[in-house]
Amino acid sequence: xxxxxxxxxxxxxxxxxxxxxxxxxxxxxxxxxxxxxxxxxxxxxxxxxxxxxxxxxxxxxxxxxxxxxxxxxxxxxxxxxxxxxxxxxxxxxxxxxxxxxxxxxxxxxxxxxxxxxxxxxxxxxxxxxxxxxxxxxxxxxxxxxxxxxxxxxxxxxxxxxxxxxxxxxxxxxxxxxxxxxxxxxxxxxxxxxxxxxxxxxxxxxxxxxxxxxxxxxxxxxxxxxxxxxxxxxxxxxxxxxxxxxxxxxxxxx
Amino acid sequence: xxxxxxxxxxxxxxxxxxxxxxxxxxxxxxxxxxxxxxxxxxxxxxxxxxxxxxxxxxxxxxxxxxxxxxxxxxxxxxxxxxxxxxxxxxxxxxxxxxxxxxxxxxxxxxxxxxxxxxxxxxxxxxxxxxxxxxxxxxxxxxxxxxxxxxxxxxxxxxxxxxxxxxxxxxxxxxxxxxxxxxxxxxxxxxxxxxxxxxxxxxxxxxxxxxxxxxxxxxxxxxxxxxxxxxxxxxxxxxxxxxxxxxxxxxxxxxxxxxxxxxxxxxxxxxxxxxxxxxxxxxxxxxxxxxxxxxxxxxxxxxxxxxxxxxxxxxxxxxxxxxxxxxxxxxx
Numbered sequence: 001x002x003x004x005x006x007x008x009x010x011x012x013x014x015x016x017x018x019x020x021x022x023x024x025x026x027x028x029x030x031x032x033x034x035x036x037x038x039x040x041x042x043x044x045x046x047x048x049x050x051x052x053x054x055x056x057x058x059x060x061x062x063x064x065x066x067x068x069x070x071x072x073x074x075x076x077x078x079x080x081x082x083x084x085x086x087x088x089x090x091x092x093x094x095x096x097x098x099x100x101x102x103x104x105x106x107x108x109x110x111x112x113x114x115x116x117x118x119x120x121x122x123x124x125x126x127x128x129x130x131x132x133x134x135x136x137x138x139x140x141x142x143x144x145x146x147x148x149x150x151x152x153x154x155x156x157x158x159x160x161x162x163x164x165x166x167x168x169x170x171x172x173x174x175x176x177x178x179x180x181x182x183x184x185x186x187x188x189x190x191x192x193x194x195x196x197x198x199x200x201x202x203x204x205x206x207x208x209x210x211x212x213x214x215x216x217x218x219x220x221x222x223x224x225x226x227x228x229x230x231x232x233x234x235x236x237x238x239x240x241x242x243x244x245x246x247x248x249x250x251x252x253x
Numbered sequence: 254x255x256x257x258x259x260x261x262x263x264x265x266x267x268x269x270x271x272x273x274x275x276x277x278x279x280x281x282x283x284x285x286x287x288x289x290x291x292x293x294x295x296x297x298x299x300x301x302x303x304x305x306x307x308x309x310x311x312x313x314x315x316x317x318x319x320x321x322x323x324x325x326x327x328x329x330x331x332x333x334x335x336x337x338x339x340x341x342x343x344x345x346x347x348x349x350x351x352x353x354x355x356x357x358x359x360x361x362x363x364x365x366x367x368x369x370x371x372x373x374x375x376x377x378x379x380x381x382x383x384x385x386x387x388x389x390x391x392x393x394x395x396x397x398x399x400x401x402x403x404x405x406x407x408x409x410x411x412x413x414x415x416x417x418x419x420x421x422x423x424x425x426x427x428x429x430x431x432x433x434x435x436x437x438x439x440x441x442x443x444x445x446x447x448x449x450x451x452x453x454x455x456x457x458x459x460x461x462x463x464x465x466x467x468x469x470x471x472x473x474x475x476x477x478x479x480x481x482x483x484x485x486x487x488x489x490x491x492x493x494x495x496x497x498x499x500x501x502x503x504x505x506x507x508x509x510x511x512x513x514x515x516x517x518x519x520x521x522x523x524x525x526x527x528x529x530x531x532x533x534x535x536x537x538x539x540x541x542x543x544x545x546x547x548x549x550x551x552x553x554x555x556x557x558x559x560x561x562x563x564x565x566x567x568x569x570x571x572x573x574x575x576x577x578x579x580x581x582x583x584x
Binding site for chain 1: 458459462463465466469470472473474475476477478479480481581
């Protein structure tokens with residue numbers, strides 16, 4: 001195992017780093033979120049599960065300010081973020097990987113990484129130790145360093161998207177389906193990466209469809225259905241209770 | 254377009270269009286010396302149009318804003334130049350080129366500053382209220398241009414004002430039978446300089462990287478923690494200043510200025526950025542050179558079809574690549 005990333009100092013304000021209470025979100029005429037309550041405890045990995053269309057992605061986009069909540073409160077690290085714009089929210093040290101990965105395909109892999117490193121104005125200013133750690137986790141990022149990101153395969157793009165999110169220390173990582181399109185060996189690397197990040201004190205919120213991925217990583221879990229969180233608790237509890245899994249997650253998993 | 258390429262990835266076909274068009278015109282024009290004169294004139298015009306169009310294509314690419322009022326910055330720049338150069342006749346009438354340049358350089362700087370300042374106000378009061386609404390953008394920016402034109406008429410009067418070339422830039426170098434006007438060479442030089450600075454900024458600086466990324470996916474740039482609106486205001490101001498510079502160059506090229514010149518050039522610019530691929534600076538350069546060459550060749554061969562020829566050129570390019578020669582991905 002290579003170098004671990006440095007831990008991020010976080011203020012001790014409450015157990016939950018992120019807290020949503022009664023969040024409603026409308027997209028045009030559609031009422032998507034119907035009062036979401038979600039707590040993401042500090043230093044833990046929270047899994048957001050649920051079938052397609054349950055509102056997981058909308059929840060993440062609402063947290064990031066990409067869609068405005070029409071009702072309810074969102075607090076991050078003790079601050080109200082419900083009226084903040086996306087760049088400010090991200091500036092509070094939240095890294096977000098959207099469902100479509102948000103790769104800039106006309107830019108090189110290197111340039112994609114430089115963009116994510118807010119503190120660096122040149123590639124040479126990116127923390128070298130951290131970069132080596134990322135290269136160790138996802139060799140493709142190093143291999144295709146100077147190539148246009150648009151030419152990467154789907155799985156490689158996913159690795160680049162996650163690499164971008166971890167190129168600088170952040171308090172919270174929000175990732176929409178990190179395992180999508182990945183080969184099993186790469187899923188293991190991804191799990192390894194998240195485990196190392198978690199050990200260093202980073203809080204992580206993942207949307208996931210892959211229950212095995214979720215079982216291996218999750219500390220806490222929230223299950224969504226129809227724009228609400230219908231179950232919240234520990235992952236271990238859900239992993240053991242197959243009846244509960246069936247009733248909550250149905251055939252989607 | 255990404256300038257940070259390795260050559261294997263370079264899409265060379267659009268680049269080849271420029272020499273191809275020039276070579277196609279050679280047998281039609283007939284005389285080699287006339288052809289050379291027209292080609293240099295076309296490249297000079299293309300470079301001036303590129304200076305004007307570069308800002309507009311980035312404004313569209315970055316924020317999806319259709320600014321039909323871009324022409325007002327061109328006219329304003331040109332009129333400011335008439336005032337600045339008019340007050341420096343000692344320098345412009347000198348036969349020494351360096352003294353002419355000393356006069357033209359501040360005229361360009363003042364024109365850019367005034368056009369840039371107007372751009373700042375234009376973005377704040379005209380463009381910002383209509384983000385995301387194309388129809389309103391078209392109507393209100395055209396309205397802004399009309400108001401700008403009227404203000405120019407109030408300040409400088411409605412009539413055409415001469416903008417004579419400084420002495421040292423007049424005349425032509427003779428090369429065989431071909432006459433190459435000095436000013437056209439100056440225009441190509443200034444255009445290359447602007448392209449060089451733009452290409453450097455876009456490809457070698459973090460701000461440029463943010464602009465290129467923002468053109469592709471502005472939401473993701475914001476999600477990475479950058480305030481793209483601020484970036485956009487900067488691009489809008491720089492684009493307006495470049496249009497002001499282009500206005501000075503265009504005025505000197507025509508040797509006179511009219512308040513409506515912005516609206517006249519506007520059509521050409523939109524053809525250029527559509528040919529180039531909306532949001533692509535490299536595409537705008539190729540589009541501008543094609544349009545400049547086409548205008549000069551048809552102006553000589555079939556003068557009545559000059560504007561039509563550029564529209565035909567656009568149609569032909571779009572049939573080949575419906576999103577322009579260098580389509581910006583993710584749009």
